[in-house]
Amino acid sequence: MFDGLKARLDRLFREHTPADPRAYAAGLREALLEAKSGLTAMREGLGTTERELVAERKQLADAERRGRLAGAVPDPETVAVAERYAGRHRERILVLERKLVVQQDELALAEREVQEMSAQYRSAAGGTAGSASVDAAWRDLEAAGATRPASDEDRDVADADRRRREETVEAQLAYLKGKLGDKKRER
Numbered sequence: 001m002f003d004g005l006k007a008r009l010d011r012l013f014r015e016h017t018p019a020d021p022r023a024y025a026a027g028l029r030e031a032l033l034e035a036k037s038g039l040t041a042m043r044e045g046l047g048t049t050e051r052e053l054v055a056e057r058k059q060l061a062d063a064e065r066r067g068r069l070a071g072a073v074p075d076p077e078t079v080a081v082a083e084r085y086a087g088r089h090r091e092r093i094l095v096l097e098r099k100l101v102v103q104q105d106e107l108a109l110a111e112r113e114v115q116e117m118s119a120q121y122r123s124a125a126g127g128t129a130g131s132a133s134v135d136a137a138w139r140d141l142e143a144a145g146a147t148r149p150a151s152d153e154d155r156d157v158a159d160a161d162r163r164r165r166e167e168t169v170e171a172q173l174a175y176l177k178g179k180l181g182d183k184k185r186e187r
Contacts, residue, residue, distance in 0.1 A: 025124040032121050035114045042110060046103045053096040060089035 067082030
């Protein structure tokens with residue numbers, strides 16, 4: 001059941017690098033939802049096997065009881081038929097018991113994989129995706145012609161530049177407000 005999901009996750013990891021955090025997180029979320037629905041189907045299958053095993057054990061008990069009753073009444077043909085059915089039910093019980101163990105192991109494995117995927121999704125959707133998205137934004141800005149500060153010294157220069165521009169804008173705004181105030185007083 002999880003083979004298709006695993007192939008899809010492999011494709012997700014190949015196609016979306018952590019540099020594209022939104023697509024990566026969205027792909028993980030989709031895969032996680034699919035995995036959770038797969039877990040539900042696996043649990044239902046496990047429940048079905050358990051019910052089949054209970055029914056098969058009941059049928060074995062019935063076949064053995066019929067065989068004992070047929071043995072009490074000297075009827076060798078009925079005894080042989082009852083033994084044949086009891087043998088089939090025993091074989092079926094053995095198969096269902098093995099199937100149940102395999103399904104339980106497979107479910108435990110799948111639940112661990114879903115937990116790991118959940119942790120990856122939380123990581124991709126949370127803090128680690130933030131730095132990757134900042135990097136992606138800077139790449140977009142650099143493609144548009146902006147330069148990215150490379151060091152603390154460059155950041156200090158960029159911050160000083162920004163402060164000067166803000167001060168200039170504030171001064172211009174104050175001048176325009178003053179001029180507007182003078183015109184209102186003239187009226």
